[in-house]
Amino acid sequence: MNILEDKELRREIILDNYQNPMNKGLVNDSCYLKENTNNESCIDNIDIQLKVDNGIVSDIRFDGEACAISTSATSIIIKSLIGKSVNEARYILKNYKNMISEKEYDSDILGELVVYDEISKQPNRINCALLPYNAICKMLNRLDEV
Amino acid sequence: MNREDFPVLKQDIVYFDNGATTLKPQCVIDKMVDYYSNYTSNIHRGEYSLALRTNKEYDEVRTIVKKFIGALKEEEIVFTKGSTEALNMIVFGYFKNVLKEGDEVLLNKGEHASNVLPWFILQKTIKIKIKNVELDDNYELNVDNIKKEINERTKVIALSQISNVVGDIRDVYSIGKLCKDNNIYFVVDASQAVSHVEVDVVKNNIDFLAFSGHKMMGPTGVGVLYGKYDLLCNMEPLEYGGGMNQSFESDGSYELKTPPTKFEAGTPPIAEVIGLGEAIKYIEKIGVNKIHEHELKLKKYLVQELEKIDNVILYNKNSESGIVIFNLDHVFSQDTAVYLNHYKICIRAGNHCTKMLKDDLKIKNTCRVSMYLYNTKEDVDKLIEALRKSKDIFNIIL
Ligand SMILES: Cc1ncc(COP(=O)(O)O)c(C=O)c1O
Numbered sequence: 001m002n003i004l005e006d007k008e009l010r011r012e013i014i015l016d017n018y019q020n021p022m023n024k025g026l027v028n029d030s031c032y033l034k035e036n037t038n039n040e041s042c043i044d045n046i047d048i049q050l051k052v053d054n055g056i057v058s059d060i061r062f063d064g065e066a067c068a069i070s071t072s073a074t075s076i077i078i079k080s081l082i083g084k085s086v087n088e089a090r091y092i093l094k095n096y097k098n099m100i101s102e103k104e105y106d107s108d109i110l111g112e113l114v115v116y117d118e119i120s121k122q123p124n125r126i127n128c129a130l131l132p133y134n135a136i137c138k139m140l141n142r143l144d145e146v
Numbered sequence: 147m148n149r150e151d152f153p154v155l156k157q158d159i160v161y162f163d164n165g166a167t168t169l170k171p172q173c174v175i176d177k178m179v180d181y182y183s184n185y186t187s188n189i190h191r192g193e194y195s196l197a198l199r200t201n202k203e204y205d206e207v208r209t210i211v212k213k214f215i216g217a218l219k220e221e222e223i224v225f226t227k228g229s230t231e232a233l234n235m236i237v238f239g240y241f242k243n244v245l246k247e248g249d250e251v252l253l254n255k256g257e258h259a260s261n262v263l264p265w266f267i268l269q270k271t272i273k274i275k276i277k278n279v280e281l282d283d284n285y286e287l288n289v290d291n292i293k294k295e296i297n298e299r300t301k302v303i304a305l306s307q308i309s310n311v312v313g314d315i316r317d318v319y320s321i322g323k324l325c326k327d328n329n330i331y332f333v334v335d336a337s338q339a340v341s342h343v344e345v346d347v348v349k350n351n352i353d354f355l356a357f358s359g360h361k362m363m364g365p366t367g368v369g370v371l372y373g374k375y376d377l378l379c380n381m382e383p384l385e386y387g388g389g390m391n392q393s394f395e396s397d398g399s400y401e402l403k404t405p406p407t408k409f410e411a412g413t414p415p416i417a418e419v420i421g422l423g424e425a426i427k428y429i430e431k432i433g434v435n436k437i438h439e440h441e442l443k444l445k446k447y448l449v450q451e452l453e454k455i456d457n458v459i460l461y462n463k464n465s466e467s468g469i470v471i472f473n474l475d476h477v478f479s480q481d482t483a484v485y486l487n488h489y490k491i492c493i494r495a496g497n498h499c500t501k502m503l504k505d506d507l508k509i510k511n512t513c514r515v516s517m518y519l520y521n522t523k524e525d526v527d528k529l530i531e532a533l534r535k536s537k538d539i540f541n542i543i544l
Contacts, residue, residue, distance in 0.1 A: 011544045018540075043480055043496040043511050065510055067480040068544065124484070 010115045013076070017112075018068040021075035023061045032061070033142055035135040044070045044128060048135040052143060057081050057089050060136070069116075069125050074132035076112050081136070090140060093133055100129050147440060147519045148432065160491040160525040165310050165338060165469060165498070165516030167360045170425075174363060177424040178417045188413055190389060204416055207423035208406070211370055214426050215336075215355065216346035222378065224371040224406040225419050229337040230260040232356035232371035235409065236333060237264035240354070240373070240381040241302065247273040251302040252295055254279045254287050255502035256309040261335045262502065265304065275299070281506055284464045286314035289321060296324070302331045307339035311498045311514065312462045313469025315343060322351035337361055341429045342467060343438050347372055359418060364425035368418035371409070378405035387411035432519065441468030441517040444526055448515065451530045458533060461507060468517030474536055479511040485539045486513075489532040 026034075032049040046064035050057065060078045077096070081089045096113050098105035102120050119129045149155050151171040161169060187197040189204050208220040217223060226232040245251075251265055255278050268274045280291045287305065303325055308315050318334060325332040333354045336345050341362035347355055355372040359365055373381060383390060383402070390411040394400035402408045429437070448470055449463045457475040474482050479495035486493055494514045497504065504510045515529065 011540065014544045015540050045510075065478065067478045067484075068540065071478075122484075128480075 013112055013115050014068065014072045017072035017075035021062075021071055022078045023059070023075075024063060026061055026063045032059070033139040035139050037064075037131045037135040044131055046070065046074060046131060046135070048074065048132060048139070050136060050139045052086060055086055057084050057086065062132070066131070067128055069119070069128035070131040073113075073116060073129050076115070077132045077136065080111050080113055086140060086143065089136075093137055093140075097130070097133055100126060100133075147436075149520045149522070151428075152520055155520060158490055160489075160521075160528050162515040162517065162521065162525065162529065163492045163494050164361070164518040164521075165514060166494055167366070168363050168518055169520065170363055170365070170421075171428055173428055174365065174421050174424045178365060178421040181417045181420050189416060200416060203420045203423070204414075207419050207426075210423045210426050214345075214430070215340075215370075215372060216348050217372055218348060219375060221405050222347075222372055222375050224373070224378070224409045225414055226356075226369045226371050226409075227367050227415065228358040228360070228369035229335060229356045230358075230369075232369055233260045233333075233335060234264050235371055235381070235384055236354045236356065236373070237268060239384050239409075240377060241331075242268060242272065243382060244380075245272060245274050245301055248275060248299060249301040250275045250277055250295075250297070250299045251304060252277050252279050252292065252300060253304055254281060255506055256281060256285065256287060256312055256314075256500055257304075257306060257502070258310055258335065258337070259499040259501065260337075261304055261306060261333075274301075278502070281312075284314070285312045285462065285503070285506055286465060287316050289317050289324065292321060292324065296328055296330070300328065300330055302333060304333035304335070306335040306337065307345065308342060308467050308469075309500070310338045311469070311471055311500045311503055311512070313338075313465040313467040313471075313516075314462075315339070315466050318350040318352070322349075325353075326351045338467070338469075341434060341437060342441065344434055353377055359422040359425065362425055363428060364422040365415075365418040367415045368422050370422075373405070375405065378409075381405070381409070383409050383411065385409075385411040389413075437519045438467075440519055441521075442466055444468060444517050444521055444523065445470055447523060448526045448529070451526065452533070455530070455533055457536065461509075461512060468521075470515040471512040472515075473509065473512055474533070474539070477536075477539060479513045481539065481543055482513050482536075484543045485536065486529070486532055488542050489528065491529055491532060493529075 026049055032051045034049050037046045044066035046062055046066050049061045051059040062074050095105040099117050107114055116129050119125055152169045154169045185196045185199045187200045189201050208223045211223045212220050265276055269276050277295050279295050282288050307318050322332050331353045334352045336355050336357040339345055340357040353374055358369040390403055390408045392401040392403050445468050452458045459473045461471045483493055483495035496511050
């Protein structure tokens with residue numbers, strides 16, 4: 001069934017990722033890049049770690065205190081990006097951002113992330129949905145610097 | 147009480163965010179509209195009748211404030227843009243010049259950022275020492291714990307008369323006496339206290355006091371700094387410009403005016419000051435004690451009902467103001483606030499600018515309900531009803 005048409009399924013996906021998020025808990029490993037995301041407009045506070053091996057996103061981890069939207073979005077983004085090449089990851093993130101910002105986007109590559117396609121109707125939650133996006137983009141950009 | 151005076155309440159909402167800012171009664175709005183519509187003009191400079199009226203209205207507010215906080219003279223009342231500015235003026239205009247390395251300032255972890263960060267800067271720049279007085283088991287500040295920290299290096303005790311998260315009412319009378327007996331400056335942040343409990347600078351031996359108009363039914367953009375007159379005379383302004391100087395010459399010499407004028411450089415928030423005066427008149431008509439009684443009654447009722455809901459965690463049931471902080475078990479406070487907004491209930495989620503309190507509270511973020519005179523038992527019932535149904539919170543917010 002198409003996720004977009006089933007409100008119940010959407011909610012289940014978000015809730016499941018909020019209550020049992022993927023890769024929660026940080027690791028003590030200097031191979032990881034790290035970024036803290038302090039959302040300017042709300043109180044979410046998440047640390048995200050990212051590891052890239054040979055141009056592939058091999059692991060992403062996170063920890064922190066945050067609302068249902070940012071926690072679940074972090075979890076789903078982590079699932080979507082692990083195993084992808086850095087370029088693929090960038091492409092997914094770009095489309096995710098476009099979706100949140102109500103621009104044109106490629107829904108086929110977003111997988112479960114499409115559950116947030118209506119978040120723009122709740123302006124106070126847009127930043128929550130973009131919290132992991134901002135942090136991961138920052139880390140990917142740092143890859144270019146070295 | 148007096149709900150019909152508040153135009154915002156014509157909407158179907160429950161407004162429980164009075165700790166952040168309060169609603170404005172029609173009379174305050176009208177008073178400002180009157181200035182803008184009928185006698186807009188600057189103060190202190192015009193000889194025409196509009197300006198004379200503005201002068202009169204503006205100056206009268208100083209007298210109104212003076213009486214309202216029990217000060218001795220008008221010259222002790224400085225208009226600022228709010229508590230934050232007033233506290234910064236106190237710390238950087240006065241204490242920066244009188245404190246020395248090693249001097250101790252007593253704060254506590256329940257203080258608002260505005261009464262913490264300026265002191266942190268002095269700690270960094272002139273090496274004063276900040277000590278946090280321990281809070282008791284209810285996260286409240288008591289006099290005995292303050293006494294324990296006092297020694298011959300203690301120069302300042304700075305605290306909010308009512309803390310903005312726990313909502314405990316500090317015993318400023320005893321603390322003021324303690325300060326007097328030990329030759330300690332007493333700085334009071336009355337942001338949450340003013341219009342909720344009596345604020346009296348002389349009775350409580352307060353050296354400096356700060357509050358904001360918008361938290362007491364007045365306009366945004368205006369607040370008050372009170373200082374004992376001789377202290378104000380030794381305080382430096384942080385802003386220089388028109389209105390506050392007596393003279394200046396091409397050789398670089400200048401002379402400043404005396405307090406309070408020396409601290410009000412530039413065109414002040416005239417409409418807001420005039421609006422603040424109206425707010426105080428409105429408060430005095432009702433009576434601060436009545437407001438406090440009403441809030442406390444509502445708080446007790448809310449606490450009693452919240453205790454019946456098993457997934458509610460309450461943090462400050464004992465404090466005697468209209469502030470209640472809580473969380474729903476396993477729910478992030480922001481999600482609770484979004485959920486309550488669905489029922490048109492306005493509360494605040496977060497750390498409420500008291501970021502040190504998390505050490506004691508063991509939780510960073512809470513939901514805060516803060517009451518005021520226009521809240522009703524029905525408002526509380528609506529909140530209780532929504533929280534009772536909160537098992538389905540994620541069906542509502544997702
Ligand atoms: C205890 C306390 N102090 C200071 C402030 C700062 O007030 P303002 O933002 O009006 O300057 C607040 C406002 O939240 C407060 O609650």
